[in-house]
Amino acid sequence: MRSDKFLNKPNQEMNDFQAAVLAREEQLRHLKCIFDLALLEDENETGESSSSPIITVNERIFLRKIHQKERETLKNDCGCSCTNNDWSNFYLLLSTSIDSNSNSNNNNETNIEDCSSKFQSLVSKTHFDGFIVFDLTKKTEIEADDNNNDTGNNNKIDDWLRIPPGIHSNIFISDSIIDIRTCRVYRNSFISRTYIGSKTVLMNCGHISTNGDININSNRNCFGRLEISVGAESGGGRPLVLTAESTMINVTQQLATITDNSKINNVLMMEHSHCGPSSIMESTVMGPDSHASAGEVHASIIGPQTNAHHQSLLIGVLWPLGRGNVAYGANVGSNHTGRLPDQECTVGEGIFWGLNCIVKFPIDLTLSPYSMIAAGTKLSPQRIGMPFSLIVESSVHCPAQQQKQQWNDIIPGWVIQHSPYTLIRNDKKYITRRKASRHAFYTGWNILRPSTIERCRVARSILQSSIEHSIPLQDVSGIGECRLTLRARDVGIKAYEDCIHLYALQGLMSWLDKTCSKKHTRTNNDEMSSFVFRAIQDEFMTKQTTTIISPVLSSTAVEWPSVPWDVNDSSNNEWEYQRNILLEEFSSKEVMKYDVAWLRLLLEKLQHLEYNFAERVAKSKRRDDVRGAATIPGYADNHVAAELDSVIIDAKKKAEETEQFVQNFLNKNC
Template sequence: MGETLEAKVRRLAANSEVLRAAASVRADGGLALALGGASLRPLYKPEVELLEALGNTARDWSRVRVADGFNPRRVRGCEFHGDVTLGRFTQYVPLADGVEVVAGLSNSTVIDSVIGHNALVRDVRLLANYVVGEGAVLVDCGRVTCSAGATFGNGLRVPVALEGGGREVDLFAELDVELAAGVARPGNAGGQLDGYRAAVADYRARAASDRGVIGTGAHVWSVPRLEDVYIGPAARIDGAAAIVRSTLLSSPDEPTVVESGSVVTDSLVQWGVRVTGQASVERSVLVESARVDRHGKVQNSVVGPNTEVAGGEVSSCLLGPFVGLHHESLLISTLWPGGRGNVGYGANVGSNHTSRAPDQEFWAGEGLFLGLGVNVKFPCDFSQAPYTVVACGTDLVPQKVTFPFSLVAPRQEAFPDLAPAYNQISPAWMLRENVYALRRCEAKFRARNRAKRSRFDFAVFRRDTVELMLAAARMLEDVPVVRPQYTDRHIPGLGKNVLTDGDRVRAVEAYRFFARYWALLGLLDRLQTTGSGALAEVEAGDDRVWAFQRRVLAEADLCDDVDSALDTLVGMADRVAREVERARQRDDARGVRIIPDYAEVHPHADEDPVVRAARAEAAAVRDAVRRLCVRSGPRAARVIDRPCAVS
């Protein structure tokens, strides 16, 4: 049995830097966190006199303690209230590029706080109830305060993936997309929600602290309001408008950045995230290496690793990795855990609630591409149609589509007796006409991945996508009556779209071709790693992916002769490489017809890295097959055992 939702929360909590810091602050007020094991002492009378001569005041100097090695000359123009502890200030710290100043405090009001060794606190109008880590920089800020029992945004329950409620997720700092998706789909959780919520409630209780934290080496510049915030090590906060009741996880290798007038409220921001350009994040989780930029808005959402929201608005959504919203667009109540898609300028997903209540939603499939000006009306489900393109200007009425790699576009032909709302669908269009884009996706996401904790399989063709392809092929093959065109009355899963018979036939061939190609690549890998003698030894429970690939090969009559199957693979690899190049060449041909100097400024298809990679893969397949044939001697009939059924 897999890990339960509750168990995963508790496993993540066991390694939480936030909970460790909160426990340390509760134990000693933050002394160990900021000062380590340094010996502390009260101020000597000459030190008090010197501090006052340097413009410092305190209501009660006896409540100010310092570490051994403290130099009072490093503190000027400050006002101290309550229990304040100061570390040693002996080093220079960077103030700006190429500019270093000596650590210490100046022109600031400090209340009930601990200032770590070699920190810099300058021109802070109010610093109350904070632990400032070693080497941290806090400059030109307004109110930096923490209230009793602050939980830094942990434990909030927000309406993720459904604006009207029903898919609420309790947030905590280390939440990831997989866990959030399990909670947002209660039917899949198998009664685990109570355990999950209890674990997050426990996390929230353990995160409670009377003092906020600014971690080791963090830089906080020109922030008017910083309230009830945990800031991790090496974070960079520069010119943010406000950060309130939030957690910013960070590390020297993955510094989190919030800057340029941005606002973060009641949110959990993970390692390597950037919130810039007057962006707004509210009641949300930004998973590692996400981006919100250029006035982007995110609220009541979980935004996955490497996903970028720039200029658009995301409200009550669960977005997986590598989703791109780089222009003005709108996503509301969207469940998209697979991610890897794109939302074009002017796309409106959910702008048209039923007018009764905001209780409808959109389920998006992995790799979905929503073109310019697309309108998605709720409810809508494309979760079983990964890597589908919805063309520019398409209006999607409520529907469910289950055909992967499709193109959905406004009708280009006249179909009598068909409602105007119906669009036209071309199943497997991406496989037939634009396999270049699929290969580019694999390379693009691999190159753009900045996440270090999340793990991705960048391959488009995997067991889950191939299963959807084969299910779609069977659905298209099993039509009881062949007719010129089909709708969802004839073939379930077409949604509110019309399908021509020519596209039906071509889709079946494309689905089966790429399913077999993927299975044959599995055969090649198996032969290279285990040898042909091990092929018959695999049972269904031993290697489930290979067992499924064997079943695909058996259904295609490719189990009778390994050498023949490998010959087929070589031909398929060459065909795929040609199709990748052909798709790219269409751009060249169209471009030179329209733009006079197109060929001078656009690389030719021969120079395209995706085309070259496809050629290299075909050559690698050919060479691997040749080596296997040489190693096995004379061509013998190596038979793959027919597999049993695999679930």
């Protein structure tokens, strides 16, 4: 069931991340060293010198001032200027591999490589002030590709990398260190006290700066760090201390421990996150591959692959797992009680906020992953714990005791039952649109995995208990302030049960394929049948079962749900979870004989569920085709019909492949 092999090695990736963090801390110490050495050099000099003194940073890197020819090139050929024509604080950071004499004590200008020719393509029409360092230790993308001999990625080049690197047409850059060979810094108004690292893109920005001293030993106001307060806007929020290398893992760990015309302030934007045009963002973490356009985001955590492409509002939204969508006019920010703006909203993975929905805080949807809040819905403060649900404004009015507000109807499991197309498309989208390679090891989890299936098991148990114990529909746990009808309850039970069974039976098919594939080449049918029987007995009768999460505990606790990177979700553990489900779901009160007859029953059910799922995927898209053709002239001519849709074709193909496997397996072994 794993679609990405990197998910099976999180420990190594975490070690790599920690190494990256340590490397960054070391780099910041070098920057501080550079800063101090440059200041010391200035204090020792009296007047401008024609020499270019070398300052050794470490055995691989050295710092030197620009010399006369380089200054003239910057002024005359590149069209740059410096305040008071004072270039004495202008430095180059170079690798010892560039200049074999760099470690010597000979400071003669003729023995040091002239970088003037590099400046002509990398720097133009920019005014500088104060302490400036051009970092020339990195290779350009072309040089890096040549060294790696990777000619197969030319078609996959990022659009930003098509822009020539360098610093061009900036009004003012002061007291900054810039990796000029791989960054793109174009047409910015003011940049100060900023480290612009490898592959950074800064374009058409107004004011970019940081406050505080370059203090490596302090946790506050440290160069390269951000202190962001999310949640309650009025103070007393949830403080996060982050760096450019931070991931959503770091963000959620801190939450756990602490229970073009865009305006961006105090924001951490992770790899391949985008903001603008016309966005306002304040005190926010933007996860990898997330996008915010034309809206406002304040005091929030926006997880990976989340899109807010239209005018919308998010305030105090804690959404670490992301993968959601915010439609036009969504107001997820009613955080003010009339006393203080001290309320917040916690959101589960894959939530869809519909057109013009209004969300009043506090609200918790962390236990309702991949649910949809329909257009125009007004959500009052509540906790909802029904995954894959549809929440829609009802035309039925509340009783008098409910102050004549309108109900919101909830249909548990609606997305699974009536819009499974959404899930398959999203699963494919999360893989194909994931560009943040440095975060890839923890952003590629599947939608249907043990944690989300367990949410379905909990929800189904709650709905079934309401029948067994004659619990009034409005007293059912997990529906919040919504209205639950008998029909919606039945839809939810069936949707969750089919999803749970299909997930577990798919695991059974994978286990059988893995267990029996090598045996087929060396045995006849009789021997194979005997082998299959013994394998079933060993796996389902001899092996000890592990305890599955208690539905009672997991449905009532007010706490953050588990996140994918904190769960050992390897293929072996996933099969163990699926095996336990099979034992619980497909055994009777009598002594169960786990034999080939039992196996045949399960495989035939798998075959039926796969075809049923594929048909529901097609049906959910076919509804749109029929409605569109009956409403819009020429609709059918300009839209892909369900029969030709790649998502539906894939679902049908999977059902056919399952049928072929089941028939072949039963004919040979049972």
